[in-house]
Amino acid sequence: MDRNSNGDEEPSSWEELYSINLIPSELFLKFRKELQGLRVGLNLEFYNAPINEYQAKIVLKPLAPDRRWKFIYEPIRQDVRVLSKKIPLTNFLNLQVGVGHNFRMNATGWKWKLTTCFGGDGISRIRNKTSLGVCPGVDLRFGWRADYVLPEVTGALGTGEALFNMSSGKLEASLDRVEGILTHNDKGILTHNDTPDLYDYNDQEPAED
Secondary structure (H helix, E strand, O other): OEEOOOOOEEOOOHHHOEEEEOOOOEEEEEEEEEEOOEEEEEEEEEEOOOOOEEEEEEEEEEOOOOOOEEEEEEOOOOEEEEEEOOEEOOOOEEEEEEEEEEOOOOEEEEEEEEEEOOOOOOOOEEEEEEEEEEEOOEEEEEEEEEEEEOOEEEOOOOOOOOOOEEEOOEEEEEEEEEEEEEEEEOOEEOOOOOOOOOOOOOOOOOOOO
8 A cells, every 4th residue: 555645545456446246145036927917936045145045935916016015925034014105305315115924033123224225324325226037037147246435635735735646536336236037928939028116235124025
């Protein structure tokens, strides 16, 4: 690491300015069946980092664009949840509420969550999903994340500090999730899946896709 005129450490090479990880930590395989205005889905979810875990979910929700609820059952955890759609409070802030019951513990509770379309701290992190239609009824969805620090140029005159100083930015990007989605309805294989909801990386309750 080198030091600038202000004593701050600066990266000594381009390799220290960016980091890109293309090994996903989450692998999902989703089977969807659409009939009579509803979509029934079976999600098989595999996590390899930071913990090795497997989850299975049965998801039921309306096909209407203004769907207001979603039903989720996890047979391994014996959890049942009903989630509301994400309710926009402002242009960038959303609220989602969920009510659930655990049969193993015989406990019922509810949760709420505020999310933004930016993710992270809302300034230095971008989270998004990119969908790719492979063929009719088969889609791939990639969840990626980018943490960044923008370059900064500063200067001073008559203060004893440097007249011109530039702080290099930094980028850390990763491919966090890969989803394979198979969709079928009564009329045959669909041509493509609908537009996904706002992305929640950790898929924590109540925000789930």
